[in-house]
Amino acid sequence: MSFAVPIGLAAAALAVPLALWYVLRARRPRLEVPSTFLWARTDRAVAAAVPWQRFRPDRTFWLVLLALLVGAVALARPTVRVPAEIGDHTIFVVDVSASMLADEGGPTRLELARRAAESLVDRIGPGQLVSVVEAGPRARVLLSASDDPAAAVRALGATRGSHGAADLADAFTLATALQRPGQQTVTHLLTDGVVAPDAARLAPPGLLVDAVGEDRPNLAVTRLQAVPTGAGAATVFAQVRNFGPLEVDARLVLAVDDADVMERQIALPPRGTEDLVVPVAYRADADGGLLRATVEPVGEDVTGASATDALAVDDRAWAVLATPREVHALVVGSGNVFLESALGSVPGVEVATSNGVPEDLSGVDLLVVDRIAAPAEARVPTLYVAPSQPPTGVTVTGELELPALTFSDPASELLADVDLSQAAFAAGQAVAAPALQAIASGPSGPLVLAGRLGPVPVVYLAFDLLQTNLPLQVAWPVFVANAVAWLAGPPATAPATAGTEATLTVPPGATGLEVTPPGGEPVRLDAVSPQVRVDQVGVWTVAYIGPEDVVDRLPAPRPIAVNPDPAEGDLARGRPEA
Incomplete structure (x- = not known):
């Protein structure tokens, strides 16, 4: 509450003279006499008043004081500010983020937001204007300053839920631009979340936030990534979260190209998370593969009711498995049958030999330097085997x-499924390499190192293969296959997040790209700016545009895996009170 004329409260100061009057007023004592006969001829008045009194407020005092205070408050004109729900221009900003697709016992949160806005549109009078702004990953104006309530209802019905997060800052910027001078503008934000500080700074004056939705159970796959570990194999990192307030049992299924490869039961506590690391084998053909993770609740929750999931869009996630490619390996040295045979056994590896390192390495994907002087700078991914002159x-x-091997890093991708416990060494090099990490070592120093020299990945073996029994063990071809995948294999591709922009690569010879969302229409991108906003969860296909004879010779383009924003799965995240 506030006061329109605060100076009016000064009238309450009249209570001070009122109290003084009660103290100073003359008050004569009451005396009962049997007769006034003897007082009749008195020529002068008898003063019997007491000038100072004890303050004895009576009922009349309190009534007068109350009337005085009520009058003072009335003069101050008390007011209560109540936000106007409808103005000369009413702007509706509708959140269409992924969480607004959550089921609220029948209707979705987005449908509840539409109904709330439509109930306000019904109160629009003649001459009042309505605008509608859709707040998705990219905000857009669906209706601008219309005096037609039917058009406003149609615009609200045209809002479509997205799979990404809402860009409220962009939506507020559009809403502010729609305001007109001299009009009373009221802006409503219909959302299930609070406004972030960055967006709040751009909020239109007098923004009203209308909250929709309640805390709902939800299971989500919040992370999925596949890291290649060798030909036809990958390590899958998956994360499953329970955003609900109750413990729930869940089933996680991993599938490669629609064929299930793993199923696991998971018990998730309230607001709990489960991280899984799973090795997955897939068919190593030219198309690679698509990995899909699906989670669903099973059984009953702790209350005895069937477990439910309010948001379906984050129950699945996708990842693109590495596409095997031809690797041109060049082994330089005096000849080593152990190296050449192990490399030749890796699918997709073409082995060539040379006595020395050529100047032109443009056609080499993997260089192996065996017991000769290495180039000063690593220019391509390189496997060094006890070089006579190490690189910079x-x-x-x-x-x-007789170096002993006592440590091997179990987390190293190079040593996956590699057992070095039986390896023995007659001699080795004492090596110092600050930029590399020792993944196998002994008390006398490192024997296998890996890392990057500048931007180039390298593996360094500090021993001669003729001075060890390692090439005679099963671990050797496995190590070489891991080294090929780690040094020259296709990189792991992280899935994109719905609502973000993906930047693609147009190969030489192609004039552009054609990108198709799941179940949608293709989008053409030119070679100058090959960017697309991936606003839909699923697998987006990519095709090259250009002369047919050129496109046919290009390697098949990789699809784009698009997964939901993990934050959208939290249906209980902070939001305004309804």
Whole structure:
């Protein structure tokens, strides 16, 4: 509450003279006499008043004081500010983020938001205007300053739920631009979440937030990524979250190209998370593969009711598995049958040999330097095998006799399924390489190192293959296959997040790209700006545009895996009170 004329409260100061009057007023004592006969001839008045009194408020005082205070408040004109729901121009900003697709016992949150806005449109009078702004990953104006209530209802019905997060800052900027000078403008934001501080700074004056939705159970796949570990194999990292307030049992299924490869039961506590690391094998053909993770509740919750999931859009996630490619490996040295045979056994690897390192390495995907002087700078992914002259960044400080191997890094992708427990070494190099990490070592120093020299990935073996029994063990071809995948294999591609922009690559010879969302119409991109906003969850296909004879020779383009924003799955995240 506030006061329109606060100076009116000064009238309450009249209570001070009222109290003084009660103290100073003359008050004569009452005396009962049997007769006034003897007082009749008195020539002068008898003063018997007491000038100072104790303050004894009576009922009349309190009534007068109350009337005085009521009058003072009335003069101040008390007011209560009540936000106007409808103005000369009413703007509806409708949140269409993924969480607004959550089921609220029949209707979705988006449908509840539409109904709330339509009930306000019904109160629009003649001459009053309505605008509608859709707040999705990219905000857009669906209706601008219309005096037709039917058009406003149609615009609200045209709002479509997205699979990404809402860009409220962009939506507020559009809403502010729609305001007109001299009009009383009221802006309504219909949402299930609070306004972030960055967006709040751009909010139109007098923004009214209308909350929709309640806390609902929801299971979500919040992370899925596949890292290649060798030909036809990958390590899958998956994360499943329970956003609900109750414990729930869930089933997680991994599938490659629609064929189930793993099923696992998971018990998730309230607001709990489960991280899984799963090895997956797939058919190593030219198309790679698509990995899909699906989660669903099973059984009953702790209350005995059937477990439910309010948001379906985040129950699945996708990842694109690495596409095997031909690797041109060049082995330089005096010849090593162990290296050449192990490399030749890896699918897709073409092996060539040379006595020295050529100047032109443009056609080499993997260089193997075996017991000869290495180039000073690593230019392509390289496997060094006890080079006589190490590259820059690696220093040989001496020789090791009968080095023992006592440590191997179990987390290294190079040592996946590689058992070095039976490996023995007659000699080795004492190596110092600050930029590389030792993944296998002993008390005398590292024996296998990996990392990057500048931007180039390298693996360094500090021993001669003729001075160890490792090439005679099963671990050797497995290690070489892992090294090929780690050094020259296709990189792991992280899925895109719905609502973001994906930047693609147009190969030489192609004039553009054609990108098709799941169940949607293709979008053409030119070679100058090959960017597309991936606003739909699923797998987007990509095709090259250009002369047919050129496009046919290009490698098949990789699809784009698009997954929901993990934050959208939290249906209980902070939001305004309804």
